[in-house]
Amino acid sequence: MAEFLTTIKTSELPAGGIVAVDVRGTQVALANVDGTYYAFDDACTHEQCSLAEMGELAGTTVTCTCHGSEFDVRTGKVLAPPATVPVKVYPTRVEGDALHIDV
Amino acid sequence: MAKSYVIVGGSLAGATAAITLREEDAEPSVTLIGAEREPPYERPPLSKAYLRGDVPFDKSLVRPAAFYLEHRIEAMFGIRATRIDVSSRFVQLEDGRRAPFDALLIATGSRNRRFSIPGSELEGIYSLRTVEDADRIRAEMIPGRRVVVVGMGFIGSEVAASLRQKNLDVVAIEPAKTPLFRVLGEAVGQRIADLHRAHGVRTIFEDTVAAFEGTQRVARVITKGGLRLECDFVVAGIGVEPVVDILDGTGVQMDNGVVVDQYCQTNVPGIYAAGDVANHYHPVFERQMRVEHWHNAVKQGAAAARNMLGKGVPYDEIHWFWSDQYDANLQYAGFHTKWEQLVVRGRLDSGSFLAFYINDGRIDAVVGLNRAKEVRRAIPLIKARRKLNLGPLQDESIDLRSLNPAD
Numbered sequence: 446m447a448e449f450l451t452t453i454k455t456s457e458l459p460a461g462g463i464v465a466v467d468v469r470g471t472q473v474a475l476a477n478v479d480g481t482y483y484a485f486d487d488a489c490t491h492e493q494c495s496l497a498e499m500g501e502l503a504g505t506t507v508t509c510t511c512h513g514s515e516f517d518v519r520t521g522k523v524l525a526p527p528a529t530v531p532v533k534v535y536p537t538r539v540e541g542d543a544l545h546i547d548v
Numbered sequence: 549m550a551k552s553y554v555i556v557g558g559s560l561a562g563a564t565a566a567i568t569l570r571e572e573d574a575e576p577s578v579t580l581i582g583a584e585r586e587p588p589y590e591r592p593p594l595s596k597a598y599l600r601g602d603v604p605f606d607k608s609l610v611r612p613a614a615f616y617l618e619h620r621i622e623a624m625f626g627i628r629a630t631r632i633d634v635s636s637r638f639v640q641l642e643d644g645r646r647a648p649f650d651a652l653l654i655a656t657g658s659r660n661r662r663f664s665i666p667g668s669e670l671e672g673i674y675s676l677r678t679v680e681d682a683d684r685i686r687a688e689m690i691p692g693r694r695v696v697v698v699g700m701g702f703i704g705s706e707v708a709a710s711l712r713q714k715n716l717d718v719v720a721i722e723p724a725k726t727p728l729f730r731v732l733g734e735a736v737g738q739r740i741a742d743l744h745r746a747h748g749v750r751t752i753f754e755d756t757v758a759a760f761e762g763t764q765r766v767a768r769v770i771t772k773g774g775l776r777l778e779c780d781f782v783v784a785g786i787g788v789e790p791v792v793d794i795l796d797g798t799g800v801q802m803d804n805g806v807v808v809d810q811y812c813q814t815n816v817p818g819i820y821a822a823g824d825v826a827n828h829y830h831p832v833f834e835r836q837m838r839v840e841h842w843h844n845a846v847k848q849g850a851a852a853a854r855n856m857l858g859k860g861v862p863y864d865e866i867h868w869f870w871s872d873q874y875d876a877n878l879q880y881a882g883f884h885t886k887w888e889q890l891v892v893r894g895r896l897d898s899g900s901f902l903a904f905y906i907n908d909g910r911i912d913a914v915v916g917l918n919r920a921k922e923v924r925r926a927i928p929l930i931k932a933r934r935k936l937n938l939g940p941l942q943d944e945s946i947d948l949r950s951l952n953p954a955d
Contacts, residue, residue, distance in 0.1 A: 492597070510920035
């Protein structure tokens with residue numbers, strides 16, 4: 446059964462922004478793509494750079510600027526190397542101004 | 549009949565080309581020939597995480613070994629291609645087989661330059677290119693041992709950092725005034741020297757190795773300046789040269805590697821080159837260039853594959869690379885050989901800055917220390933090839949993305 450956790454207020458995350466939140470000891474990145482919210486592991490699967498800190502969001506692609514790996518924030522799929530392993534993604538849900546993620 | 553594509557070079561460029569050929573066309577036969585025994589792997593970790601023992605080799609494979617068979621890529625690893633027959637269109641392999649081709653990609657990469665000075669045959673003198681080289685160096689990496697690193701280009705600098713991170717005693721010697729002097733210049737190079745000294749490297753600039761001494765195994769390095777550096781082993785990073793032997797007698801034009809056009813094609817139709825070996829015409833910079841970095845291997849390998857399939861896509865990627873040393877992330881984008889002006893954003897002595905290499909009012913290249921995002925944001929400004937008002941580049945309150953390259 447899905448267990449949605451409340452994270453941040455949507456007003457805290459402007460379009461094009463990424464922030465990391467601690468979810469039970471795991472850093473999860475939250476991204477706002479034109480009003481749609483995505484959640485994925487904050488650590489780049491290549492060398493663990495923080496995607497909230499080092500990532501550049503363009504559309505639904507996040508580029509880890511440390512070494513250039515690109516991921517699709519909707520699916521976690523690797524779009525460009527050097528990363529080879531997808532990032533884990535989490536379902537999100539907005540209720541009022543609260544952003545929930547399913548972990 | 550399905551076409552045959554052959555790639556000589558089990559390199560990152562070669563493997564990426566093979567993967568791209570198969571991704572974009574299920575039909576043709578794709579053959580990947582590599583002289584190294586291992587399936588193609590990425591070399592950046594060899595001077596860093598792999599050298600330090602932080603990641604296993606498998607993490608560096610471009611694809612798992614089984615991938616090639618699963619995707620009907622005929623992979624021949626540990627086999628050397630010895631000759632190309634241009635008129636009959638086949639590659640001769642050392643085991644007697646022939647690989648016929650409709651289109652051929654040369655992705656043979658580069659090899660390390662070697663010393664030709666007294667004592668260079670002694671044991672304990674290493675260079676770094678292959679995983680076997682890295683393993684030999686790793687076997688010497690016992691904390692407290694004394695190493696002389698010869699050459700402070702990217703490989704020498706990264707190896708020096710990894711050795712210090714494993715608590716070896718490191719002396720680094722470089723003929724120029726600073727590390728990375730030829731590429732980055734004195735002002736930036738000085739900051740890299742500071743970084744290494746802050747981490748305990750003894751740096752020696754404007755001096756070179758005259759000889760190695762020892763009985764059977766190297767025991768000391770003698771410099772032209774008269775220094776005697778006692779050591780347990782030596783790692784040299786003194787540059788590379790493109791591997792073009794296989795093209796002897798083919799009529800393929802060579803000049804600082806294999807000369808190719810913006811479609812990665814040589815003067816011989818159907819023969820292409822990509823990666824370290826390719827001296828390519830860059831349509832953005834309107835000149836030939838040869839680039840020995842990971843990103844070029846990936847992007848040009850893929851571009852060559854698409855052009856082998858007849859897609860006619862110019863290769864116009866803005867070159868980019870990173871170098872991690874200690875906790876510092878150094879990145880470069882663009883292409884420059886000289887510069888009229890160096891415009892700095894941030895302070896050079898602050899551990900975080902960008903430096904723009906400017907010619908004729910245009911940004912040819914940018915280097916960033918711990919400024920990864922801004923290096924990426926500068927790429928459109930480089931690609932535009934427009935004269936820019938340089939003031940805003942130095943103004944940290946202005947987001948580089950707000951500088952419209954078309955203005």
